[in-house]
Amino acid sequence: MSLSDPIRIPQYSAEEIRAVTEEAARRGSYVAAHAYSPEAISHSIDNGVRSIEHGNLLDAQTAAAMASAGAFLVPTLATYDAMERRGEQIGMPAVSRHKNREVLESGQRAVERARAAGVSVGFGTDLMGPLEDEQLNGLRLQAEVDGIWTALASATSVNADLIGRPDLGRVAEGCTADLLILDGNICDDPSVIWSPDSQRTIVQEGRVVAHIRMPH
Numbered sequence: 118m119s120l121s122d123p124i125r126i127p128q129y130s131a132e133e134i135r136a137v138t139e140e141a142a143r144r145g146s147y148v149a150a151h152a153y154s155p156e157a158i159s160h161s162i163d164n165g166v167r168s169i170e171h172g173n174l175l176d177a178q179t180a181a182a183m184a185s186a187g188a189f190l191v192p193t194l195a196t197y198d199a200m201e202r203r204g205e206q207i208g209m210p211a212v213s214r215h216k217n218r219e220v221l222e223s224g225q226r227a228v229e230r231a232r233a234a235g236v237s238v239g240f241g242t243d244l245m246g247p248l249e250d251e252q253l254n255g256l257r258l259q260a261e262v263d264g265i266w267t268a269l270a271s272a273t274s275v276n277a278d279l280i281g282r283p284d285l286g287r288v289a290e291g292c293t294a295d296l297l298i299l300d301g302n303i304c305d306d307p308s309v310i311w312s313p314d315s316q317r318t319i320v321q322e323g324r325v326v327a328h329i330r331m332p333h
Contacts, residue, residue: 118200118213124220125154125174131164138165147281149191153220155179162186168279170241173197173220175227180234189279190231193243195255197221200248207247228262238263239279240272253311265307294323 122128138148147167152158154174159182161169168189169175175183175190183190201221204214231238242255260268277286284292300316301309309315319327 118209118216120210120212124216125156127152127157127160131160134161134164134166138167158183162188168239170243171220171224172227172231173223175230177230177234180230180236183231184235187237189237189239189275190227191239191241191276191279192224192228192259193241193255194224194228194258195242195251196244196248197224198254198258199244199251203248225258225262228259232263237275237278238271239276240268257308257311260307265303265310269303269310294320296320 134148134150141148142165148165149168149170150157150161150166151170152161153171155176155178158169158172158175158179162183163186166188168191169183170191171193172190173192197217197220200209200214200217204217209217228238240255240259242252244251244255256268256272259271262268263271273286275286277283285295286292288296296319298318298320299309303309317327317329318325319329
């Protein structure tokens, strides 16, 4: 959304990216890259990047390369939807709103292409500041592409796999027992997850820490 950075052109050399990914690996970690175009995504995964954030302009060939490399895609669909509706209201410059519109509609197609190629698809929002109240819309938008159960897996077990935490994102023996309990059946009505009227109970490490009704 910056005023001068191009969407499609990679901004680091192969040597710079490789230096970062190798150092991260030595420390038992990994690198996530903010990348949109096939060129930028390929440039990232060819040099050891594990996770592609956004990836809106992904094509089928690059999706296949991601799958071969074992790279993850973390779409952030809520961001573009929120900025399209509220960008002018929160003071986004016209050039930023134009760039947002350029990648808005391609985000869900990128998820479809990643799925078709066998890429592990996680979940993210990338929302900050006044748009943080749009977080749950990300689940709605991803469910429109994937269906509710696949979208929930992206936000839980797939994200846990991405960060190397098999004890998270699952209801299983030996896991941390962080749970979200909803007053409704998502099989019958998936919107119970993102509706502002839903009652939510939060369990952290096996203990109830909050009963919440989302504010309007």
